[in-house]
Amino acid sequence: MNRSVFWCIVRRDLRFSGILIAASLILGAVGFAFGGHGKIGSFVSTILLITGGLAPGIFVCSIFIWGERKEKSRLFALSLPISPTRYALAKGLAALLAYVVPWTVLAATAIVGYTLLSVPSGSAPLFATMWLFLLDVFCLFLCITLVSDSDGLFTAGIVFVNTSIAPFFFVMQNIPSIGSHVADATASWGPAAFTTMGVEVVVALVTFTFTAYRISRMRDLV
Amino acid sequence: MNAPALQFDGVEKSYPYFKLANVSFELATGQIMGFIGPNGAGKSTTIRILMGMVLPDRGAVRVLGHSMPQEQALAKWDIGFMSEEMRLYGYATLGWHMDFVAAIYPTWDARYAATLLKRFDLRREQKMKSMSHGQHMKSILLLVLARRPRLLVLDEPMTGLDPVARHEVLSELMSAVTDETRSILFSSHHTQDVEQISDQITFIDRGRIIESSDKESFLDRWRRLQLELPTGLQLPVLPGIVDVKSAGGRLAAVTTNAFTPALASAYQEAGACVREIQHMSLEEIFVAEVMGSRKEIVA
Numbered sequence: 001m002n003r004s005v006f007w008c009i010v011r012r013d014l015r016f017s018g019i020l021i022a023a024s025l026i027l028g029a030v031g032f033a034f035g036g037h038g039k040i041g042s043f044v045s046t047i048l049l050i051t052g053g054l055a056p057g058i059f060v061c062s063i064f065i066w067g068e069r070k071e072k073s074r075l076f077a078l079s080l081p082i083s084p085t086r087y088a089l090a091k092g093l094a095a096l097l098a099y100v101v102p103w104t105v106l107a108a109t110a111i112v113g114y115t116l117l118s119v120p121s122g123s124a125p126l127f128a129t130m131w132l133f134l135l136d137v138f139c140l141f142l143c144i145t146l147v148s149d150s151d152g153l154f155t156a157g158i159v160f161v162n163t164s165i166a167p168f169f170f171v172m173q174n175i176p177s178i179g180s181h182v183a184d185a186t187a188s189w190g191p192a193a194f195t196t197m198g199v200e201v202v203v204a205l206v207t208f209t210f211t212a213y214r215i216s217r218m219r220d221l222v
Numbered sequence: 223m224n225a226p227a228l229q230f231d232g233v234e235k236s237y238p239y240f241k242l243a244n245v246s247f248e249l250a251t252g253q254i255m256g257f258i259g260p261n262g263a264g265k266s267t268t269i270r271i272l273m274g275m276v277l278p279d280r281g282a283v284r285v286l287g288h289s290m291p292q293e294q295a296l297a298k299w300d301i302g303f304m305s306e307e308m309r310l311y312g313y314a315t316l317g318w319h320m321d322f323v324a325a326i327y328p329t330w331d332a333r334y335a336a337t338l339l340k341r342f343d344l345r346r347e348q349k350m351k352s353m354s355h356g357q358h359m360k361s362i363l364l365l366v367l368a369r370r371p372r373l374l375v376l377d378e379p380m381t382g383l384d385p386v387a388r389h390e391v392l393s394e395l396m397s398a399v400t401d402e403t404r405s406i407l408f409s410s411h412h413t414q415d416v417e418q419i420s421d422q423i424t425f426i427d428r429g430r431i432i433e434s435s436d437k438e439s440f441l442d443r444w445r446r447l448q449l450e451l452p453t454g455l456q457l458p459v460l461p462g463i464v465d466v467k468s469a470g471g472r473l474a475a476v477t478t479n480a481f482t483p484a485l486a487s488a489y490q491e492a493g494a495c496v497r498e499i500q501h502m503s504l505e506e507i508f509v510a511e512v513m514g515s516r517k518e519i520v521a
Contacts (some may be wrong), residue, residue: 075303078273204370
């Protein structure tokens with residue numbers, strides 16, 4: 001019985017996230033379309049891809065997790081036959097799916113483009129590290145909205161989301177094995193790219209584990 | 223005797239500036255309990271512990287035979303919870319909420335829901351964010367009642383409602399309690415609402431249960447005696463006197479929580495003239511209980 005309420009909550013959030021998922025996919029698709037059209041095209045493409053790859057996920061967390069808590073609709077959800085822990089897990093899973101599905105589709109589109117459509121793949125390491133970084137940023141923000149009640153921490157999360165990408169992009173572009181091959185026809189996967197991606201995967205896993213641990217230890221959800 | 227619908231036994235919960243201390247009471251099946259306390263007394267904290275949303279530091283809570291919060295997912299199938307603070311999803315319509323709740327609860331009564339929709343003058347297609355507070359509360363009550371729960375837990379459901387909405391909500395609650403297997407815990411700081419429908423009354427103040435008893439017993443035991451005193455008469459110290467107020471030395475109002483005719487006789491024998499024995503409203507009893515309890519704590 002409990003299981004059905006869990007999935008009702010997941011389905012509900014996914015249904016209302018539909019427009020954000022669509023926005024993510026559309027922004028990503030338009031971003032890909034602009035790629036390879038000169039410097040301005042690449043700039044617009046990067047902006048659209050980063051926006052499509054992160055903003056909808058941030059909106060999902062802000063509206064369906066943080067917003068519900070602030071608007072007290074969490075009281076309604078917790079009156080349903082589900083424990084606070086499973087409720088928090090359902091919210092986390094729904095947000096994760098709403099983010100990861102378009103994120104994966106866009107990543108797969110990029111892989112198809114690089115491998116099957118003869119798109120110059122010199123930018124692939126930069127794209128891959130950036131794409132995983134977006135996943136990390138989302139995971140951190142999801143963690144904050146799920147386990148914290150603090151307005152200050154939420155605001156800090158928003159600030160981090162908005163200010164972290166440009167420095168990361170700058171650093172990656174200035175790593176010679178990644179940044180200096182962006183315009184090449186073929187990708188050169190060096191240790192720096194693999195190390196960065198490895199660290200990013202570890203950060204995502206640690207954040208997930210920490211979030212799940214904190215949810216299981218939460219005493220008061222309202 | 224019926225098994226209790228809910229039991230609190232020595233429940234404690236501490237916050238930096240508030241403590242719920244040794245809360246113990248029970249609500250029998252089929253009974254309606256008015257849970258009365260001033261703002262900040264601990265009503266909502268108690269109710270959130272009951273619902274498993276807040277974990278107590280100490281003590282035991284059982285609801286409909288389930289141990290809380292461990293078995294809350296099971297218990298909540300039969301609990302309808304409504305709170306003044308609760309909000310439905312603003313971006314969804316009432317109809318969506320009805321379908322959502324109906325999909326979860328096999329006990330959902332669609333015909334009753336349609337009746338309530340008409341009675342409360344609500345519209346399925348209206349988004350929650352466009353509803354007034356009164357409409358929002360009535361929508362929540364609709365969702366709660368139409369699932370036919372065995373236990374209704376209502377946390378300040380009347381707060382912020384206009385007189386018409388209060389009447390509509392109270393009328394619906396009163397018709398809902400004709401089912402003798404249904405129990406209700408009704409928290410409020412408005413005693414008039416509670417007085418109309420409750421069988422039992424529990425007073426809470428500053429995180430402590432002051433008294434829990436059946437309503438008739440409260441109303442029977444509490445009286446105010448208006449006395450006229452001869453000059454220089456000292457009133458005798460009698461058991462059950464909660465408060466004595468004198469006005470100008472010749473008149474006194476004595477409040478008791480243990481009235482018997484013998485009490486009036488004792489004052490008369492002491493030389494006082496009992497001019498009137500007044501019944502007290504639940505609100506007056508509530509205020510006297512709270513003030514008496516606070517004096518005891520200070521002393």
